Amino acid sequence: MRTIGYFDSTISPQMNPEEFEQFYKNYCNLYVHMNQGLYIDTNKKYSEKENLFQLIQNSESGYLILVPDSRHISEDLEVLVTTIIKIEESQSSIQCMDEDFPDILQNAFQHTLGSGGSVQKSQNIKTGMQPRAVTGKALGKPPFGYGISDSGEFEIIPYESEVVSKIFSLYVNENMGLRKIAQYLNDAKIFTKKGNPWNIVSVREILKNSAYIGTYLRFGLRLPRNHESIISPDIFRKAQDMTRERRSYQSFATNNPYLLSGLCLCSDCNNTMIGSKRVQSWNRSN
Secondary structure (H helix, E strand, O other): OEEEEEEEOOOOOOOOHHHHHHHHHHHHHHOOOEEEEEEEEOOOOOOHHHHHHHHHHHOOOOOEEEEOOHHHOOOOHHHHHHHHHHHHHOOOEEEEOOOOOOOHHHHHOOOOOOOHHHHHHHHHHHHHHHHHHHOOOOOOOOOOOEEEOOOOOEEEOHHHHHHHHHHHHHHHOOOOOHHHHHHHHHHOOOOOOOOOOOOHHHHHHHHHOHHHHOOEEEOOEEEOOOOOOOOOHHHHHHHHHHHHHHHHHHHOOOOOOOOOOOOOEOOOOOOEOOOOOOOOOOOOOO
16 A cells, blocks of 8 residues: 655654654554655654645545544544545545554544644534544545445445445455455455455454444444344354464564665665565476
C-alpha cells in the first residue's frame, strides 16, 4: 500500500522529526508499505499539512496517510471529522501508528479534544456518536463484506462476504500465508472495497476483524451478536490461534541481517530495499 507519513513536531515534543522519520520507515518495512515520503511541520507559519492534502486531492489513486496519533491532524474533534471525510472523498485513508488504537476516531477519544470555543462542539459530536455505538449502529466505513442499510445497520454484501470466507478458508484450512493469499486474490482479479490490490496488511485486517463473527467494537464497547456473521466463531478463533503461533515461531527465528538493507535503492520508486529469503528446490527427472 502506498503510504505518506505526516508529523507535527509541535504536538509531540518528546519525539523529534528525525526519530519520527526512522519510526515511520521501520513501520513501513514491518507492514510492507510503499514509502512515498514524509511531510513534517516544525512551526505554525508554514503548513506541510496543506501541501499533503493538496497532493492527495490531485492524485488519481489513493494513499494511506500514517500519523503517530489523531492529534497530529487536529485536537478539535469537529475539524478532525471534517478532515477524515475530505481524505476519504479523495480515495485515500488515514491511520494512526498506534497498535492499540489504529482507528483515528477511536484514537481521538483517547485524547482530550477541543480547545477554546470549540470544546462544546467537540463534546456534542462525541455525545452524538456514542449512542450510535451503544446501539451497534455503523460509524464510518463498513469493513469489507458489509454495507450499511438505510437504518444504519450492517448488512452483508454477498460477493464480498464470499471473498472474506475464502480468505479465512485459505488461511485456516489450507495453511496459506498472508502474502500468498494476497497474491491469490490479485491473480483472481479480486480487489479491495476501494478497488485496490490486496497486500499482507489488508489480508491481516480481514483475519483479525471480529466484525465477521457479528461482534461490534467501537469506542471501547463490545457488542456480540450485533449483526449477521460471515465467519463462524470456531473458524475465527482458529485463525487467531494460528496467527499467535506464527508470531511465536518467528520471534525465535535466527536473525541474519541483510547487510545491504536500507542502503540499496529501487530504480523505479527510489525507496530503500529490504532483504527477502527465497529457497529453490529441484526434482530429478529420473
